[in-house]
Amino acid sequence: MPWLALRALTPLVLSTSVLAATPTYHDDIAPLLAKRCLICHSGANAPLGLRLDSLESLLRGSQRGPVVRAGDAAGSELLRRLTGSSQPRMPLTGPPFLDAVEIGMVERWIDAGLPAGSATASRPATPLPQPGEAVDYRHVEAILLRRCATCHSANGLMGAAPEGYLLSSYAATLASDERARVVPGNAAASELVRRIRGQARPRMPYDGPPYLTDAEIDLIVAWIEQGARDAEGRLAPKPVGAKVRLHGRLDAHGKLDGLPLLIDTHTRLDDAPRPGTYVQVRGRLDANGRVRVERLRLR
Structure with a gap:
């Protein structure tokens, strides 16, 4: 989505950091992926081998090749899946899918060259019931x-x-x-x-x-x-x-x-x-x- 079109859809009350700062993997992208994508795209059984639980895994891509191309958001399969340009649209739990601000952040991150940032991101493994705990x-x-x-x-x-x-x-x-x-x-x-x-x-x-x-x-x-x-x-x-x-x-x-x-x-x-x-x-x-x-x- 062009940046001007994204701005037209974005409320003016959004924080300056969301709209102006260059997103980084650790600070911005990893938390988004953890929230919406890692339920499937993590571990040994990730679809097509595409793991999104680390920057290294994301850059490695899937069995079909890279899903992000530095500086080329429009040509990156990750963004195409998030927008629905490629099917099936992701995440499979949608709708709701990612909103315009979230998609725009991923787009800017890819176009900026996939900066890693300095923070560290972690996500606990899929929870397993503890002894005596009910399965939910x-x-x-x-x-x-x-x-x-x-x-x-x-x-x-x-x-x-x-x-x-x-x-x-x-x-x-x-x-x-x-x-x-x-x-x-x-x-x-x-x-x-x-x-x-x-x-x-x-x-x-x-x-x-x-x-x-x-x-x-x-x-x-x-x-x-x-x-x-x-x-x-x-x-x-x-x-x-x-x-x-x-x-x-x-x-x-x-x-x-x-x-x-x-x-x-x-x-x-x-x-x-x-x-x-x-x-x-x-x-x-x-x-x-x-x-x-x-x-x-x-x-």
Whole structure:
């Protein structure tokens, strides 16, 4: 964005340092990246190997090459992703995306030659639950954003999110208007878990293998079993009456991969499902998070 256009969008009350001082990596860019980008672009599993947790890593770029070119903001893939000139637009958690002032700061930093500055920046690793601590959204957010939201976001690699399911925020992950994919307190009845375990086909993430590690899956399962708490530790409400759609293997006891199902005379049975067959279950959740089956059919 041209500097004159940016000024037109910027409130006059902005501090002089934001508008006039040349941004540096340590003082200005690193804190911005830590806030909006490092949830995905850090660690060994950073998408395309692009780590943004140090200046050295940023300058190294991704498997596809450099993402910043000193003195050439317009030709830098980092800025193009932030503005949406290249898709998918970043960060994947947007909207909201970076605002005009933040984008302008990155643009000025690149055009100024990528000055490092003198301050030091640090960011703690993705938090892990301590012994006895409940698992909450903070502990699973990085996994979902790094491995799932690349497609399941408003501007993902496949365009619109598959089946409209977004995994780019807590509220979207728990949404149950169309159907519930996460059932707080019942991981086995959660479509999200059945997909990442491979009980339901196709297994997710769609770009696997590699799929999620056992430790990552166990963490997501623990989060759901403990009530799918938000980042402040509040329990998620139970989506009573919400629709569910599950796939898996039916066993001799009428369970779906060990998940008890509530089947009665009102349940519609199609195609003569038998023990050992791969089936689809459609139903609704009762007040205890159990699946009351409305239709059971071969898949």
